[in-house]
Amino acid sequence: MPETDIDPDEDDRRLMALVAAGDDDALRLLVHRHHPRLVGYLASQVGSQATAEELALEVFIRLHRAAARWRPEAKLSTYLFHIAHNLLLNERRRRARKPASALEGAPEPADAAPRSQQAVAEIQEAFRHAVAQLPEEQRAAIVLLVQQDLSYEAIAEVMGVGVPAIKTWIHRARLRLRELLGPDFRPGS
Amino acid sequence: MNEPDLDPRFVAALRARRSIPVEGFADRAVTAARRDRRRRNVIRWAGLAAPLAACVALLLAPASGPAAGEAELEHLAALVGELEVGVPHLEDSEGLARLAAWGN
The missing domain is CATH 1.10.10.10 (Winged helix-like DNA-binding domain superfamily/Winged helix DNA-binding domain)
Structure with a gap:
């Protein structure tokens, strides 16, 4: 079957089942597939690509932790954005207590x-x-x-x-x- | 789904940053996930080791008298320390086997 016929959402579900069983190659494929949009979204939110990458890394660590509990009720991309959104909220709360915030930081040179x-x-x-x-x-x-x-x-x-x-x-x-x-x-x- | 009354240049600028591929990101993420898994294993085993050692101590101490019991406790405390250092390399079944061996 040509690759174009594979439903990406179905493939995400298959890969998540493998991740839950401890397959790191499946996790690598999922990260490879989803990280560009996640970093794009996070960079638009925080204004810094370096911070966006750090946060995206944390999103995938949390995805890996939750793999066994994950139920495919929504698209995996929606779930990833949901984790990212919660991380952003936590990060903003944490940094709000500090005077200099990387989330409101200077633009990239x-x-x-x-x-x-x-x-x-x-x-x-x-x-x-x-x-x-x-x-x-x-x-x-x-x-x-x-x-x-x-x-x-x-x-x-x-x-x-x-x-x-x-x-x-x-x-x-x-x-x-x-x-x-x-x-x-x-x-x- | 674009909002009709947003400036098209604004929409284009925002969409230009829709996807930012980062070279080597997948490897970094997998390494970070593995490190996180090991850390959680250490925490889990460390949490199990102390109560198990205490149970073994309770079983052994009365049979050997007070002095021997103290020595046994010191020995078990040393083993617990060893376990906490050693667990990152242990699979669950191996760890259980080692704990069972200490009771003998």
């Missing part, structure tokens, strides 16, 4: 780039800054929707709240982003 690329980088920095200004639940919801293409139902599972709350947060996030980005970034401008 940009490479030297031509002027046109610098202009693009400046726009992207404005976007990044705007996202960072959102309250954390609005930021998580809008990133999961727009960046990660999750449905409202999946976002509700990840964040452990109902769909109406997600819709409210996303609506508020959209309004706030338009306000933060100003008239230069209105659709069609």
